[in-house]
Amino acid sequence: MSDAAHNDWAPRTTPRRTQWFLKPSALPGFGITFGFAVTYLSLIVLIPLAVLVARASELGLDGIWQVATTPRVLAALQVSFFISVAAALVNALFGTIVAWVLVHYEFPGKRLLDAAVDLPFALPTAVAGIALAALYATNGWIGALFAPWDIKIAFTPLGILVALIFIGLPFVVRTVQPVLQDLDREVEEASATLGATRTQTVVRVVLPALTPALLTGVALAFARAVGEYGSVIFIAGNMPFVSEIAPLLIVTKLEEFDYAGAAAIATVMLGISFVTLLAINALQAFSRRRFGHA
Amino acid sequence: MAIAIRAEGLAKSFNGTAAVRNLDLEVKPGELLALLGPSGSGKTTFLRLVAGLESPTAGRILFDNEDATILSVRDRRVGFVFQHYALFRHLNVAENIAYGLRVRPRATRPADAEIRRRVADLLELVQLAGLGKRFPTQLSGGQRQRVALARALAVEPRVLLLDEPFGALDAKVRRDLRRWLREIHDRTGHTTLFVTHDQEEALELADRVAIFNLGNVEQVGTPDEILDHPATAFVAGFVGEAVRLPVNAAGSSLQIGPHQLRLSCGNVTGPAELFVRPRDLALANDPQPAIPARVLAVRRTGPARRAELALADGLPPVEMELPAGHAARKGDILPVTLVNLRLFASR
Amino acid sequence: MRNGVLSESPAVRRTLIALAVGFLALFLVLPLLAVFSEALRRGFDLFIAAFAEPDTQAAIWLTLLVAAIAVPLNLLFGISAAWAVAKFEFPGKSLLVTLIDLPFSVSPVVSGLVFVLLFGAKGLLGPLVDDWDFKIIFAVPGIVLATIFVTFPFIAREVIPLMQEQGTAEEEAALTLGASGLRTFLTVTLPNVRWALLYGVLLCNARAMGEFGAVSVVSGHIRGLTNTMPLHVEILYNEYNFVAAFAVASLLAGLALVTLVAKSFLEGRYGDQLSRAHRH
Numbered sequence A: 001m002s003d004a005a006h007n008d009w010a011p012r013t014t015p016r017r018t019q020w021f022l023k024p025s026a027l028p029g030f031g032i033t034f035g036f037a038v039t040y041l042s043l044i045v046l047i048p049l050a051v052l053v054a055r056a057s058e059l060g061l062d063g064i065w066q067v068a069t070t071p072r073v074l075a076a077l078q079v080s081f082f083i084s085v086a087a088a089l090v091n092a093l094f095g096t097i098v099a100w101v102l103v104h105y106e107f108p109g110k111r112l113l114d115a116a117v118d119l120p121f122a123l124p125t126a127v128a129g130i131a132l133a134a135l136y137a138t139n140g141w142i143g144a145l146f147a148p149w150d151i152k153i154a155f156t157p158l159g160i161l162v163a164l165i166f167i168g169l170p171f172v173v174r175t176v177q178p179v180l181q182d183l184d185r186e187v188e189e190a191s192a193t194l195g196a197t198r199t200q201t202v203v204r205v206v207l208p209a210l211t212p213a214l215l216t217g218v219a220l221a222f223a224r225a226v227g228e229y230g231s232v233i234f235i236a237g238n239m240p241f242v243s244e245i246a247p248l249l250i251v252t253k254l255e256e257f258d259y260a261g262a263a264a265i266a267t268v269m270l271g272i273s274f275v276t277l278l279a280i281n282a283l284q285a286f287s288r289r290r291f292g293h294a
Numbered sequence B: 001m002a003i004a005i006r007a008e009g010l011a012k013s014f015n016g017t018a019a020v021r022n023l024d025l026e027v028k029p030g031e032l033l034a035l036l037g038p039s040g041s042g043k044t045t046f047l048r049l050v051a052g053l054e055s056p057t058a059g060r061i062l063f064d065n066e067d068a069t070i071l072s073v074r075d076r077r078v079g080f081v082f083q084h085y086a087l088f089r090h091l092n093v094a095e096n097i098a099y100g101l102r103v104r105p106r107a108t109r110p111a112d113a114e115i116r117r118r119v120a121d122l123l124e125l126v127q128l129a130g131l132g133k134r135f136p137t138q139l140s141g142g143q144r145q146r147v148a149l150a151r152a153l154a155v156e157p158r159v160l161l162l163d164e165p166f167g168a169l170d171a172k173v174r175r176d177l178r179r180w181l182r183e184i185h186d187r188t189g190h191t192t193l194f195v196t197h198d199q200e201e202a203l204e205l206a207d208r209v210a211i212f213n214l215g216n217v218e219q220v221g222t223p224d225e226i227l228d229h230p231a232t233a234f235v236a237g238f239v240g241e242a243v244r245l246p247v248n249a250a251g252s253s254l255q256i257g258p259h260q261l262r263l264s265c266g267n268v269t270g271p272a273e274l275f276v277r278p279r280d281l282a283l284a285n286d287p288q289p290a291i292p293a294r295v296l297a298v299r300r301t302g303p304a305r306r307a308e309l310a311l312a313d314g315l316p317p318v319e320m321e322l323p324a325g326h327a328a329r330k331g332d333i334l335p336v337t338l339v340n341l342r343l344f345a346s347r
Numbered sequence C: 001m002r003n004g005v006l007s008e009s010p011a012v013r014r015t016l017i018a019l020a021v022g023f024l025a026l027f028l029v030l031p032l033l034a035v036f037s038e039a040l041r042r043g044f045d046l047f048i049a050a051f052a053e054p055d056t057q058a059a060i061w062l063t064l065l066v067a068a069i070a071v072p073l074n075l076l077f078g079i080s081a082a083w084a085v086a087k088f089e090f091p092g093k094s095l096l097v098t099l100i101d102l103p104f105s106v107s108p109v110v111s112g113l114v115f116v117l118l119f120g121a122k123g124l125l126g127p128l129v130d131d132w133d134f135k136i137i138f139a140v141p142g143i144v145l146a147t148i149f150v151t152f153p154f155i156a157r158e159v160i161p162l163m164q165e166q167g168t169a170e171e172e173a174a175l176t177l178g179a180s181g182l183r184t185f186l187t188v189t190l191p192n193v194r195w196a197l198l199y200g201v202l203l204c205n206a207r208a209m210g211e212f213g214a215v216s217v218v219s220g221h222i223r224g225l226t227n228t229m230p231l232h233v234e235i236l237y238n239e240y241n242f243v244a245a246f247a248v249a250s251l252l253a254g255l256a257l258v259t260l261v262a263k264s265f266l267e268g269r270y271g272d273q274l275s276r277a278h279r280h
Helices: A030-068 A071-104 A110-116 A125-136 A144-147 A158-184 A183-195 A198-227 A230-236 A246-255 A259-291 B043-051 B093-102 B112-125 B140-152 B172-187 B199-205 B223-228 B233-238 C010-039 C042-051 C054-087 C095-098 C108-119 C126-131 C140-151 C151-166 C169-176 C179-209 C215-218 C230-236 C244-270
Strands: B005-014 B017-027 B032-036 B059-064 B078-081 B157-161 B191-196 B207-211 B218-219 B243-250 B252-257 B261-262 B269-276 B281-283 B291-301 B306-312 B318-322 B333-338 B343-345
Touching: A030 A071, A030 A259, A030 C054, A030 C108, A030 C140, A071 A110, A071 A158, A071 A198, A071 A246, A071 A259, A071 C010, A071 C042, A071 C244, A110 B157, A110 C010, A110 C244, A125 A158, A125 A230, A125 C010, A125 C230, A125 C244, A158 A198, A158 A230, A158 C010, A183 A198, A183 B078, A183 B261, A198 A259, A198 B333, A198 C108, A230 A246, A230 C230, A246 A259, A246 B243, A246 C215, A246 C244, A259 B306, A259 C108, B005 B043, B017 B059, B017 B191, B032 B043, B043 B157, B043 B218, B078 B140, B093 B112, B093 B140, B112 B140, B112 B172, B112 B243, B140 B157, B172 B199, B172 C108, B191 B199, B199 B223, B207 B223, B207 B233, B218 B223, B218 B233, B233 B269, B261 B291, B281 B291, B281 B318, B306 B333, B343 C010, B343 C179, C042 C054, C042 C244, C054 C095, C054 C140, C054 C151, C054 C179, C054 C244, C095 C151, C108 C140, C108 C215, C140 C179, C140 C215, C169 C179, C179 C230, C179 C244, C215 C230, C230 C244
Parallel strands: B032 B191, B032 B207, B078 B157, B157 B191
Antiparallel strands: B005 B017, B005 B059, B207 B218, B243 B252, B243 B269, B252 B261, B269 B343, B281 B333, B291 B306, B291 B333, B306 B318
16 A cells, blocks of 8 residues: 555644643644644634633623622522522422333333433523423413412412423433432342341432532522523523523623623623532542442 | 351242242351352352342342341342442542441441441451551452442451452562452351452362352362362262363273273263363372373472373363372373362263 | 332322322423414414424524534534543543533623624624624624533533443454554444434534523614524414414424434434433
8 A cells, every 4th residue: 555545634643742731642633633623622612712702801790799789780690590490399309200210110001201301401492492482372272270279380380490491301310310220239139138128228328429410400490490591581581680591691782882880791601600510520520439420 | 066157959940940949048147158169150140139139030048047038239238249349439538438327327327436446447457457548449459349349348247258359450469469358267266258259269278178069069178078079960070170071980980981991980870071180190000900091291389390191083182290200291191090080970 | 028128118109199290291292282372372273374484484483593503513522522532541531521501601691692792792802803894793603603612511521421431442443453443433432422412412412402591682682683493482472373372482492302212213213322410
């Protein structure tokens, strides 16, 4: 085979030149793939996000603080934050039950249900939004059940909760499920031979082993819920101070060409996401160190 | 003599496949009994049946002549040590050992100070004093196994059950732990069953050995009985390094290939199986009846030298230990005779 | 059996199953049924008529176009990033992997906003773009950019862990046997990750066609020009044209169902060739 044939994809990485950065490898193609990946990442993600931060920093911390604490913005941030927490907690409970049932029990339709858990990942948020609004409106299939008691769900904060539960559910199920699956059966047996009841085994052995995954799932669901827009706006009613979420306020600011205000709210939301993300990473690092798995 | 554990007509099948069939076994109080057999012979299933981790398809298990079959795992008070330790990863060593005491109902749960004292004693016993605050992931395999044993001992079990306790450890650690387990057993005197597929381990460690095959016990006996007087062809073939030769027995003579040996075959007649270990063969002195065996190879195994011999065409080669200084070489013809006879009628 | 010490009693078991099934039915199955039921509420003819609308057809075409640009670009990125990350050792690797997931933690609205801040009328590059007479915001390029942003990690995060697991031994073997770099990639690496790639493409495509928030911010909602299907659903819905809104929504729901079925099929059939998180 000719020498050119060896070189037809990318220039061979010359170990001497790149050694300070790249460990020597027999494989070719580092330069072009790494270069493309980093350039594309920068153009699409990093530079645009940097512009956002730069735009917000023009206001300074004081300016951001001022925007964030105007009553309407503060109310919207609180609505987004607290309802996201509530939805994540509901999902923590029911998501764990769903994962438990899918891992431990056999029943007809189980595979179908397992696949359905991913629906919120696959269903466009706008579709979810109008479907939930139709269901939970006072004349909808579910809303009508609550109407006699004068409980309104759609177009109230409860509606936001419903949408955020929908959006967050798969995050909890899909992080808890594999850990539950891999949980060593012998550990539960060991607990039983030591005299524990089933309840004691679940509470003292299974749930603690599940906790890091559960917290991760809850944090992921929360992070997603805080930023969620499409599924919420159709069912929220969008009343300022009551059921207006922070992302909607960004859209409103943009429509008023208040770019700085929009950037300020966005920065606060990014801050919340990053703190959540950091918490997740710290949690997983801790769990890997302590338990040998994430 | 009292019986600590008795299995009566015990059977267990999984989805129609029998793992244990109609098994009877008696374990004496305070003895260390090894359950030895090839994989799939039902030894682990039997151990789990004793523990109550499986429920039998038929038969029953008695602890001290009292039916334990109706008791759930948690009421049987067995100490079970799993092959992969099954330690609780979110609890530290001390908490792992204390677990069995802490889950007791309040009425029978020892006071905190008493639990701490017991944990400290057990850590001492398993030579892990000072490591109580460590987490399982911070321990070596051998240390984890010792924590698992301490955890099992903490509940003061009626019997101690170990499932391949040294299976996941490397050879050196295995040997150390083996000796150490024997010491612990001699000190605490628990009736102990342990599963292994390593015959060296079973024969060295146990008071008695139960040989498992196809879901049943072929023979129970001391290591000497098992090695010197195998009860069945399976046992003779499974323990020691035996080569199985098809032979023909006729009262006072044994036919091996084309050769006739004059010796008493006991009550075996007709087609039979002869199990030959290296020490069962010896060089024949002149007047003795002998088989002319061709030396295929000579090799060193530890302190001894062994010759690989062909007794006849079509028979598998056998090994014989050579006397010190014997100058056998490849291609030599040696007169050999049988000094030990392990003969079983063909089935 | 086993006196409920090693597993839950039948009563507890049935209760938990009922809770799980009830919860999933309430939050997942019913909304899906509602979409189709609302779409067909006034009969099949009106349902079909919704798709005869030129604006609806334009929205469908635009959605297909956007996905056809965004998905291949992200596929190329996913493969490049995976090759660089999985086959080589360099400092900052884990940072790179973390940054790839960044768009997942950004609100869709913020994802759109960053492009408005960059290319909008009062944006950083706005004047420059105006000079060239090339519209990005409130035009198709902005929609494409926002879509690429939100679907950015989908393919990379499927392929990177899998390629990392697979190591470099097979590629090195191919090279020692005289294969060229490209040939090694095409005949050794690619076949090993093809199902993971398909899996990623599937999810990436579903999100690209269904994205709402980010696209909504940059689109300008110009009927027939900058409306994707999800945006068109919103417009129809806000005009109280519920049948048409749910008809278009049912098409998107159908896409979601196809995605889920294909995804389950891949997990069941080729689970061992997907990244560990999706193995069963």
